Amino acid sequence: MSAATHTPDLVEQALPDPETPQSTGRRVKDRTATVAVWAAFVIAMIPLVWIIVALLVKGGSVVVSASWWTNSQRGMTTLTAGGGAYHAIIGTLLQAVVTAVISVPLAIMTAIYLIEYGRSTRFGRIVSFMLDILTGVPSIVAGLFIYALWVTTFGLQRVPFAVCLALVLLMVPVVTRSTEEMLKLVPNELREASYALGVSKWRTITSIVLPTAFSGIITGILLGLARVMGETAPLLILGPYSQSIATNLFSGFMGTLPTMINAERNEVAAIPLDRVWGAALTLIILVLLLNLAGRLIARYSAVRK
Amino acid sequence: MAKRIDVKDLNVYYSSFKAVEDVTMTVEPRSVTAFIGPSGCGKSTFLRTLNRMHEVIPGARVEGSVMLDDLDLYAKGVDPVSVRRSVGMVFQRPNPFPTMSIYDNVIAGLRLNGVKGRKDLDEAVETSLKGANLWNEVKDRLKKPGAGLSGGQQQRLCIARAIAVRPQVLLMDEPCSALDPISTLAIEDLVNELKSDFTIVIVTHNMQQAARVSDRTAFFNLAATGKPGRLVEIGDTQKIFNNPIERATEDYISGRFG
Numbered sequence: 001m002s003a004a005t006h007t008p009d010l011v012e013q014a015l016p017d018p019e020t021p022q023s024t025g026r027r028v029k030d031r032t033a034t035v036a037v038w039a040a041f042v043i044a045m046i047p048l049v050w051i052i053v054a055l056l057v058k059g060g061s062v063v064v065s066a067s068w069w070t071n072s073q074r075g076m077t078t079l080t081a082g083g084g085a086y087h088a089i090i091g092t093l094l095q096a097v098v099t100a101v102i103s104v105p106l107a108i109m110t111a112i113y114l115i116e117y118g119r120s121t122r123f124g125r126i127v128s129f130m131l132d133i134l135t136g137v138p139s140i141v142a143g144l145f146i147y148a149l150w151v152t153t154f155g156l157q158r159v160p161f162a163v164c165l166a167l168v169l170l171m172v173p174v175v176t177r178s179t180e181e182m183l184k185l186v187p188n189e190l191r192e193a194s195y196a197l198g199v200s201k202w203r204t205i206t207s208i209v210l211p212t213a214f215s216g217i218i219t220g221i222l223l224g225l226a227r228v229m230g231e232t233a234p235l236l237i238l239g240p241y242s243q244s245i246a247t248n249l250f251s252g253f254m255g256t257l258p259t260m261i262n263a264e265r266n267e268v269a270a271i272p273l274d275r276v277w278g279a280a281l282t283l284i285i286l287v288l289l290l291n292l293a294g295r296l297i298a299r300y301s302a303v304r305k
Numbered sequence: 306m307a308k309r310i311d312v313k314d315l316n317v318y319y320s321s322f323k324a325v326e327d328v329t330m331t332v333e334p335r336s337v338t339a340f341i342g343p344s345g346c347g348k349s350t351f352l353r354t355l356n357r358m359h360e361v362i363p364g365a366r367v368e369g370s371v372m373l374d375d376l377d378l379y380a381k382g383v384d385p386v387s388v389r390r391s392v393g394m395v396f397q398r399p400n401p402f403p404t405m406s407i408y409d410n411v412i413a414g415l416r417l418n419g420v421k422g423r424k425d426l427d428e429a430v431e432t433s434l435k436g437a438n439l440w441n442e443v444k445d446r447l448k449k450p451g452a453g454l455s456g457g458q459q460q461r462l463c464i465a466r467a468i469a470v471r472p473q474v475l476l477m478d479e480p481c482s483a484l485d486p487i488s489t490l491a492i493e494d495l496v497n498e499l500k501s502d503f504t505i506v507i508v509t510h511n512m513q514q515a516a517r518v519s520d521r522t523a524f525f526n527l528a529a530t531g532k533p534g535r536l537v538e539i540g541d542t543q544k545i546f547n548n549p550i551e552r553a554t555e556d557y558i559s560g561r562f563g
């Protein structure tokens with residue numbers, strides 16, 4: 001009590017007078033730091049804004065046409081305007097979905113193991129270390145690895161599914177790490193509350209821990225997916241471009257947005273260049289939509305206090 | 306329903322650190338036993354060994370025996386999960402499941418153990434919430450999230466959740482220390498009512514609370530930090546507070562240390 005009543009005096013004595021020269025010096029430093037931070041922010045924003053503006057200006061007119069979203073490039077040449085990116089959008093989405101279907105269970109199971117079971121075990125530390133290495137593997141190396149496995153070792157043809165396998169290598173560490181972070185955020189008290197009710201550990205994980213972390217896990221998956229959709233290197237190695245609509249993952253070629261950009265980029269004429277900008281803008285739109293979906297899910301299914 | 310607990314020569318370790326040493330005591334059924342003592346003397350640690358909750362802490366282990374009537378909790382083949390169904394626990398900070406409604410919180414234990422029938426669940430919700438003196442406050446908003454209640458209500462919700470699985474013993478680890486005085490009184494009243502059905506053990510750092518709610522009191526102490534905590538004495542609350550045998554108990558209760 002007595003300490004509380006004395007505190008105001010002490011505070012007044014300890015604080016310097018607001019108008020002393022020392023505080024002027026601090027204000028100058030504050031200004032300088034503020035200006036520096038803003039300058040850095042603006043400099044960092046320039047390329048981003050530039051890219052978006054350039055894409056909108058050069059690709060906007062391509063993307064607004066309805067046939068862009070419904071037609072493929074089948075039979076199109078560098079001299080025939082028209083056609084669309086439907087085949088590439090379908091290819092990108094299909095490969096992304098298959099990649100996710102394989103990656104997500106693997107990643108979530110790994111994260112559950114690492115956080116709920118293997119925290120202080122030797123094997124857990126080894127898995128975690130491997131995951132760090134996998135995170136650092138360049139995408140072209142992932143592509144080459146699958147090529148060596150799929151084509152060189154097994155003697156199989158390059159097919160879209162092989163692309164998915166390479167993308168799985170890139171997606172698993174990302175989703176595992178984000179899921180781990182979300183599981184760590186679940187307070188231990190909730191696990192204990194569940195155990196204290198006589199609920200088994202596995203049941204606690206599936207019924208208490210995962211639902212509590214759900215929105216965060218979904219957000220992580222969507223962000224990981226958005227990243228994987230823009231990957232190009234494994235596609236260049238494993239997924240030759242096709243101008244036609246293809247949905248068979250196990251034979252033939254399949255067009256995707258990154259390989260469409262790469263294929264059309266080789267031409268110098270104006271028509272393919274439009275397609276490059278259009279495909280680039282389309283890819284960015286898809287990625288942005290996924291990001292947006294991730295954030296919306298995070299916002300609206302977040303646990304309400 | 307209520308059962309007696311017999312603890313014999315119990316030591317508790319965190320890896321190589323001995324946290325609690327040589328505890329022997331009996332907890333009587335249908336009564337409230339309070340654990341008091343300075344913080345760090347191992348009250349929580351010991352409490353958790355009564356339903357094997359210490360086993361979720363890596364490195365924690367126990368020597369000695371704990372009997373629940375004639376079941377040895379640490380015998381080979383006894384499943385800790387089923388032990389916790391008979392010996393429930395309420396924690397210091399209210400911890401309702403944030404993704405669940407009030408209704409789902411109460412029956413979480415039942416549902417996660419496979420009880421399905423709608424009628425049974427509805428009944429369990431009403432009985433348990435009434436048992437926890439919460440029914441009148443929440444009966445119109447059972448579908449609302451449990452996290453939206455006040456701290457005191459959340460703690461009573463946690464008690465309702467704990468008694469919904471019909472345990473024989475209820476362990477409470479400082480259940481009021483995060484609550485305001487009014488909510489604290491509500492919980493104390495509740496403890497008084499619950500003792501007709503359950504064996505209750507309550508850890509508290511509040512001496513008046515121990516005196517108000519408990520029939521028997523156990524005083525724990527430790528010789529020095531880093532030394533294991535020990536049970537100094539246990540007896541009728543009246544006796545412990547008015548006429549303790551040990552000097553240390555008297556010092557602690559009269560506020561001379563701790």
Ligand SMILES: Nc1ncnc2c1ncn2[C@@H]1O[C@H](COP(=O)(O)OP(=O)(O)O)[C@@H](O)[C@H]1O
Nearest residue numbers: 319324343344345346347348349350351362531
């Ligand atoms: N999870 C743990 N790991 C290691 N030591 C612990 C852990 N929990 C408690 N301890 C130690 O055990 C002793 C008893 O702690 P605790 O049971 O929490 O005491 P109390 O509940 O009486 O305040 C303390 O020395 C504490 O540091």
Ligand SMILES: [Mg+2]
Nearest residue numbers: 348349350478
């Ligand atoms: Mg404690």
